Amino acid sequence: MMHGHHGGPVQRRLARIGRFCVARPRTVLGAWLVVAVALVGLAGALGRPTDNDVTLPGSDAQAARDLMPSGSGGDQVNGQLVVHVDSGRLDDPDRRAALAEAERRIAEVEHVTRVTGPTAAQGSLSADGRTGYLTIGLDLRPRDVDRPLAERIEVAAQPARAAGITTVDGGVLAAAGERGGARTSELIGLAVAALVLLFAFGGLVAAAMPLLTAIFTLACAVSAIGLAGHLTGIPSVATTLATMIGLGVGIDYALFLITRHRGLLAGGLPVADAVVRSVAGSGSAVVFAGGTVVIALGGLAVAGVPILGTLGWTAGLVVVFAVAGAVTLLPALLALLGRRVDALRLRPARILADGDRAAGTPDGAGWARLADRVTRRPVRWLLLSTVLLGVLATPVLDLRLGQTDAGHNPPGSASRTSYELLAGGFGPGINGPLTVVVRLDPPAAGPADPRLADLTRTVAGTPGVAGTGPVNLGDDRTVATLSVRPTTAPGDPATAELVHGLRRVAVAGQSVHVGGVIATRVDLADRIRDRMPLVIGVVVLLSALLLLAAFRAPVLAAKAALMNLVSVGAAYGALTAVFGWGWGVELTGLTGPVPIESYVPMMLFALLFGLSMDYEVFLLTAVQEAWRATGDNRVAVRAGLAGTGRVITSAALIMITVFASFVLHADPVIKMFGLGMAVAIAVDATLVRGLLVPSTMALLGRANWWQPRRRRRPAPSVSDGPDPVSTVSDGPDPAPSVPDGPDAVSTVSDGPDPVPADAGTGPGTPR
Known part of the structure; x- marks a missing residue:
């Protein structure tokens, strides 16, 4: 076994972890299995809600949001069902009757509180009468709107489709229907990674280990993130980004340890010693590498942007799980496998660390040249x-x-189809309305207050405004809100200019705030810049x-x-x-x-x-x-x-x-x-x-x-490869470490056949 006095504190702790995994591999695997079943099971039972609502404390958009009256629905959300006909009008008698029946059935769907059909008076029917939208009130938060609800609403709209009316989910309903789609990206990435591992290791068992541990730990991490969605807002992009990072680092970290382990086995070490030295050596590299990623992600905290903070900690959580799996789960598996890690070879074994040394053709010769x-x-x-x-x-x-919008989504998707139908019928600005909010002091006398007419007139006359809705007053008449439809699409830079232009407007001596999703994202871009x-x-x-x-x-x-x-x-x-x-x-x-x-x-x-x-x-x-x-x-x-x-x-x-x-x-x-x-x-x-x-x-x-003279001790090595050098010389002598037998973690060369430093050594034997 490994002598405890060798190596630095990280290597010594990892050596103890390695010894525990070797001594009790079934206990370690059982613990991981319990954690996985608990996390994956709870996430499956409770769901993994996502919330793409963006908040930005300290921004003008957030000020507008905080001022808006809270008595009109609270946390409730409105969904959209876009309706369209290629010829004729939606308000023709037969079609109007079909829409009324569809509205009645939709209103009976669980969680639907109200349904408002398309009418010209409310601005929800286009001028040519061919395009409109139903506003569907829901007693849910956006994160709780799921695909089954969107599907039930779509089924309830069958009478409209029977009358030749095209119906397409929009807004939160479209997002819910497209959530959790095919995992083509992950499958392709895994398939190619498997081919690379097969080429690198030459055996099915060795190649399967990194994939197995990466998928296992990723399932735990993603489930944990999904469960966190019940406590805080997790954007949908967070899970996908975490999956991308988790697959990459999980496979890489396992690759380093397995390559190190196989190299030591090829050098004649017993399985137990090879596992412990791999964990102490390459494990220290994995811990350092994972810690570096987490620290870099932690730097996002100074941005003052909640969505970045969320993406940072979710990605960091996946990295932590990947590191934990590499230094505990993988060693336990390797201990159980023993020398069968090289079983099911597809070609003669070629150890990344030491494979060609005996043949006299040093691995890495191309890099050496x-x-x-x-x-x-x-x-x-x-x-x-x-x-x-x-x-x-x-x-x-x-x-x-x-900022991207639904118009940039794949052609044929519900979100893009509804976006294009609305833009064609009402103009591109319908997909990105703004909300102008102004505090009134003293409170308004009523709807006829001249300040409200001044607000509508001033905002409507601002360049870039296609139209406005009616002014809404809060219960205490101290806050007025006005919906604004831009002439440009949500992602158009001109829309961002309009947001800034409206904020320069003054009504009765009061400055206005501009809120809404688009305004929030404009403020987000400004803060990030x-x-x-x-x-x-x-x-x-x-x-x-x-x-x-x-x-x-x-x-x-x-x-x-x-x-x-x-x-x-x-x-x-x-x-x-x-x-x-x-x-x-x-x-x-x-x-x-x-x-x-x-x-x-x-x-x-x-x-x-x-x-x-x-x-x-x-x-x-x-x-x-x-x-x-x-x-x-x-x-x-x-x-x-x-x-x-x-x-x-x-x-x-x-x-x-x-x-x-x-x-x-x-x-x-x-x-x-x-x-x-x-x-x-x-x-x-x-x-x-x-x-x-x-x-x-x-x-x-x-x-x-060059090192400062007051610190003469040599640096602790951060081993991070298949045959890392785990030397941490804590004594006063800066000379290179000398091999101390097969148990020493602090040896420069862990193989039985050291070669000169200036020879093209194998990638696992940095000297």
Whole structure:
């Protein structure tokens, strides 16, 4: 077994966890099973409500919302059923009778409180009489409107369809009907990840382990998020984003541990020792990697945007579950499997860590040759990589934040069809009404108060306003509200200009507030634009401090933190080129350019900064260990790049395919996340790791490893690969660790056949 005095505190604690999992694997598996059954069972029984209502404390839209009278429905919500005929009018006698029967049946559906049919007097029937909408009052909150309710209302509308009237769900009913659709994206991502794992491991059992643990822990995490939806508002995008991240990191973390474990088994270690050393070594890397992602997501808290905070903690929860599964569930499975982890081979076993060493063809030789070229002429390669990365990031100069609407959803979906029918009948602004709110002091004398007429006249005369509804007075007559229909679509920048223009209007000396979903999203975009520099600064600073704690080399930590900005820039450039400019946007399933949702870039930044740090730390750990062993910076860079090449490439390829598969998702926002994250990881694993990092490290030379003189202890190694170096030398001697037998966690080489540091070592043996 492993000697307790070896390694740092994290490795020692993880070693104890590994020993427990080896000693009581069935207990560990049983505990996970109980947790999974409880979470998944409760989520299945109680449901997983989502709430896309956006609040923004301190904004003008929130002020309008807080002022609005609360006596008209409270938390109740209105659904829409859009009706349309290709010829004639909806108010023809026969059709009017059919609509009346449909309204009667809909009113009998549970949770429906009222139904108001389309009439010209109320503005719910278009001028040509061919398009209208039924307003359906519901005694539910938006998050509680589900697909069965939408289906019951659709069935109740059968009399209208029998009369030749097209009926389409709109608003919350359309969203509920489209919720929880096909999982094509997840299935494609899993299928491609399985192929990569099969190629990497060469056996069905070894390849199945990362998939099994990732799916198991993801089910627990997503169920926990779903249950949290009963306590707080969880946007629908949160679960999908969490699934995307959970699959990627869950498979990657398990890949690192299993590769390490198989390498140790191939070196002759007993199963129990191999499991414990894998948990103590690669487990410390997984904990550090997961902690980095969580810390980066925690930086979103300074944005002051509730939806970002929610997306941050839900994504962070999935990462925590993935880390927990990698260091407990997976070791228990490996302990039970024993040497059968290599069973059901499809080809001769090729251990990522040590597979080719005996044959004399060092694994990672291709990466070693690349490192040789780059470190011999670092200036040339630095300039080349900078130019390439600059080209990829150039479109970001034209990045414009906006908001998507139902008109950007897939053709044929209920939300898009209802959107287009309403826009055709009433104008595009019908899909994004604004609410003007003004406090009256003194209170209005009644509906004939001249200030109310002044309000209607002034607002209606504002450029960009297509029409207004009647003024509504609250019970105490101190607040007046007015519905406004813009001339432009919700996602049109002109609508945002109208929101700002209406806020400059003054009525009887009182300033007006503008609220509603569209106004809230306009304020959201403005706040994110203002807070973006602060969030970037906080995340970069926190990450740099974490790297400094890991490597105790200030130059190395600062350089690594700045390098990660490059990958994010490439992701932003891809988003702008595809979704903003429309380059190849049809390949994503959209029909044309769409606005980039305002919160996507900030959320992407936190996610990508954390995920990119995983590979950066893995590479730098290998380089640092080689530097300690040789004192030659160029040799260290070459050995580190060669040693981590195959594993990082396999892990990145899995991440890329999982993220890219979500481009097939119906939601344009999920497409943005999928594309942005796939591009960033691809750039990080190739251009940044292969060219930019080694060229800059070669130019910096010994400056990479400068440490303040008052701290002479060597940095604790953060092992994060299949054969990580878990050395944490806490004594005063900064010399490289010396192998201490098969039980030592703190050995530089865990295999039985160490090779010189400047040879092309296997990716699991960074020296």
